[in-house]
Amino acid sequence: MEAGPVTTVEDLKVIILGDYNVGKTSFICRYIEGQFKPHDTTIGAAFFLKQWGPYNVAVWDTAGDERYTGLSSFYCRNAGAAILAFDMSIVSTYESLWARFIPLLDAAHEDCLKVVVGMKVDILTPGTREVTVEEARKFSREINDKLDLSKLPGDPYFETSSKSGLNVSEVFEYVFQYCLPLSDAQRKTQDQETVDLNNPLNSKPKSKCCSR
Amino acid sequence: MSELVMQTGSGLSLIEWFQVKSGEKQECNVSGFLFLLVIDWIMRKATADNNTGIRWKFTSKLEDLDFADDIALISSSRQQIQTKTDRVNNITERTGLKFNTSKTQVMRIHPTSNAPISLDGKDLEEVDSFISQISQNIFKRFQNSSDEDIRRKKRQDVDQRKHEGEQSKEKEPNFIIGFASWTEATRASQGWTISVEDACSRPYSSGGEKELNEDIAPGVGIFKIISNDKANVEMISFVVHYTVEERASASGKVTFHNEKQGHKYLAVPVVSGAKIKGVTCFCLNENPLNGNPFSVEICVALRKKQLQLYSVTEDRLAHIRDVHISEPAIALSLDSTFICAALASQYCMIDFDSGNTQDLFPYDGENNKPLIKRISKEEFLLSGPSALGMFVTSAGVSQRPPLQWSENLVSISYVHPYIIAMNDEFITIHSILDQQQKQAIPFQGGTFMENFDGRLFVASGREIYCLVPVAWEKQVQALLQDKRVTEALELAKNANKTGSKDKYLKIYKRLQQQAAFIEFSQQHFEEAEDLFKAGQLDVREVICLYPKLMPSNSTFTRSVPPLHEIADIHQLTRGNDNLIKEYKTFLQQYLEDIKGSKEGVGFKQEIDTALLKLYAEMNSPELIPLIAVDTGCDLKDCVEWLEKFHRYHALALLYKYHSDHDKALHIWQRLVNKEIEDEVFPGLNFVIEYLSNLNDHELVWKYIDWVLTKDPENGVKIFTERPQNELPSERLRPETVIDYLHRFPKAVISYLEYLVFQKKLEKEKYHTHLAVLYLDTVLKLMKDSSSRKEEVDVARSKLRHMLQMSALYRVQLILGKAKEMDMHAECAILYGKLEEHDKALRILVHKLKDYGAAENYCMVNSQGKDPLYRKRLFHILLSVYLDPSHEHKDQLVRPAVELLNSNIADFDTIKVLQSLPENWSVSLLSQFLTQTVRKSMNLSRNTRIERMMSRGENLQVKQNCIEREREYVTMNDDRLCAVCSRAFSDPTFVRYPNGVVTHVHCARSKHICPVTGKLFSTKKS
Ligand SMILES: Nc1nc2c(ncn2[C@@H]2O[C@H](COP(=O)(O)OP(=O)(O)OP(=O)(O)O)[C@@H](O)[C@H]2O)c(=O)[nH]1
């Protein structure tokens, strides 16, 4: 007997990358389960499914440890969005983003959205901050320079806390707004009967990276 | 069971075996083929219609095993094998062939007879085993084997396993694959079990390979070896035959007994032509695209960085395609057009159709050997770095999280839904569903493991075992024992659904119920409820856990075997009050949810009783609504319970529902009297309403006294608010009621009002009575100096309304009283009733000086009567105004003029002018006069117009009439006078309107028809 085919075909694959211990698993767990609890360090990768309106979103958590780099690049394949996580009080985790993780995203979708996320903002003090907001913000713009982010609210940069829940769902909503323009698309299907003559282009939902 | 296997042929030694393989027996392929045809024919002839074989499957028998000139005859008794041998020999001789008796041997297994078997008169040689020597030799090689298996459809519809391997240049088998082992299943807490110590599972000896087969049916495994000679590829097959018997011992343990039935090797020259050199590994396409069931597709990896695809049929090895790769492949797996290959340092996915290659990920070759296992359609499982089991689809991505394995795996296998991985110390079992490890079995020195049609065989260097899955039911039970509910249900859901679907569903439901009780016992109420529902649990199973909640007359007993070990919730919670409360809340909610739904069907009484008891205990507001509608509750049981918790109102309602109104009323009476208390009791008005709807009138009388004493004003509603459609009854006759009510004056009034205004009873008695009572009230108020004016006004207007509206009371009676008290307005009405309008109006005008009321009086009293009547009333009013005898007559000039000038009354002008005092100026009356003149002008004109129009119409009608009656009169000789019946001689004649024609002299009258006597109009038009 064979394992049944994986039944849910995902509409979007989101992958989270970042150095070990920066809080990736906690971040995803906070979003999916709505709670903050201790986790063992991730081995290999883990996988979550999330319903977003009519869409299935596969969220892949990866292991930050360097020895899994080869695997992480494999898991990046076909990702529509990547969350690049770093610890704002440890500059090395920030540096690994471009040194180690950005190259992995070659395997991802061409127009993969890259969201830079500073973690653990709850324990950050001005004294411990090693990466400035401006710096990170600029970085987030640069790595997405091939994408048109004009429709999105702000830069793809967030400072979050999985402990308090601050900004966690905002990150995902930002991603979905770009990749799965949900409410728009649905509103448009509903209003399709009435064509806006002044703005005929509007009636066609724009195809984005994920609408394969 | 004893079976005999007989083998004949060209001898059996290792050397010969390989000689056979090299294909030198016959130079010419065709001659070999012809030989085979002949042998086949002989065997079919010899075994047709004979029952000399061994039971193979339930309906078929195995008679012989043949390859080329090697023939094995199989029977289960000596007698049969002798018969069969003779038959074969006879038929063989007919074809010109001959058996070599010296190369023919007999092997007996558990013989019951040792009598020799003869061929051509010679006794045949007896042996223990046909090929023990070979097999041991092969087995030595076993440890360095690497392998794949090919399944093929073969003659005889039986399981046959063929294994292929590569042979080294030394002409020794390089590897061998396939065999099987008995095993023994013991109950383990979970997953899989393997046992070596058991007496039945002795390490096997001489034969070397054992095949485990379905229950008692014997099986055959054919194991193949591919030799990779410089010159050609051949496959050599090897048959081992065992019977395995599954026995259940007294203790319920299941053991397998295996009996070796025999061995035989077979050599198959597979191909002519194709030569494959430098093979590093190969694999079979488990999901080939070509649909030919008689061919298989294999992929071979060569040392020269190339993959080759072949299609293999019984006798052909056809090259399909080459694929170049960057490094030599170490391991391969193939599914449709996708090759998943392990190269020197990394895995890659190759689509041989398009030639696309996709790198997957690197592995560390030092610690782990690359393993690739096809899991399902276009999905593979790979041993990745850091001991991870990586799932990869043909698209090169993963759709499941990785498995965490241990290092140094040697073999992986898959039996849905388990991934089994083996290293040299353990066999670990993961579920593919949640990727978690489920079990680890210590197993030393495992070298090989493979899934043969769902059976998992594991080989160490010396022994072969079968890994038997514990029946899923048992696994599930074990998980439930550990309270791992979700896992248990998940497992059950994915269990191999063999057997009938109904049966499975039944088992699954029971599991859900068991699981539900586990959740229940852990206060996971939501889960429990879902499972109770999903498992369609008999709701009584839950209710009965709560002491005393079942109806007292219930005969329910819990399911056997028990679904749980809970005695009741007290035991479960150890008497913890808060917990008990939670449990009760849960039950309440659960019952509410299923009440009326399909789960609750058939248990209405139990559900309602339990709910009632819960509500009563928790003082829930739901109690009343529950009782108010159709409850299935048992009365006696519930009465006790409700009393216990002082839910008296509910209790009364319950009595009411059961139509025991007396008991219900009795309770309410006590509640009103505050003998007992219940805060939800709405009060006396509730009882009044109840009584007013009660159709048991005796009972009404029983309680009426008490009610009226408590509240006479509202109490009378019992009589006045009877149901619309109630039939009149003797007990509630108005007279009886009025008689009774005389003690309660207000109640009487209310009741009479009800009779008069609502029921509109037209009985003088009631009307008079009511009027008198009204009057009394007014009089009382008027006498009482402390009463306020408004009160008096209200009372009087009530009286007046009554006097005005009704015409049935005795006017004189009232009038006397009214006059006495100077109640002018009332008097006016009363005079009006007596048609003494002059008096009435005089009162209104002179006494009350209410001219509006006077005019109104005229209007009201003339309502519905002749207009003349109204005219008369107004004339009376006018004359009252103009009464010269009245002392203040000057004051009345104005209202009189206003009356005249207004339009409300229609006066007789002449009469008015006559009655007007002479001293009035014309200007005073000018408006009236003008109006009157205009009116009379208008009237006369209108009348004229009307008259003229009528005349016109009349003319019109007449004309029409004439038109219609006009007709010709034909006068000829035949025409006779209608009177004298003589012919007409004059040109004059008479014709009556009805067509009668006579002589002029015969027509006596113009207006009377002389024949019919009909009278015609005498009027001139
Ligand atoms: N105060 C605080 N601690 C956090 C936060 N997020 C994560 N942590 C802690 O950081 C540690 C690491 O969290 P993980 O989520 O396991 O980190 P990870 O990135 O998944 O690590 P790897 O799986 O090893 O790659 C844990 O001890 C968390 O409790 C946060 O927002 N605030």
Ligand SMILES: [Mg+2]
């Ligand atoms: Mg993690």
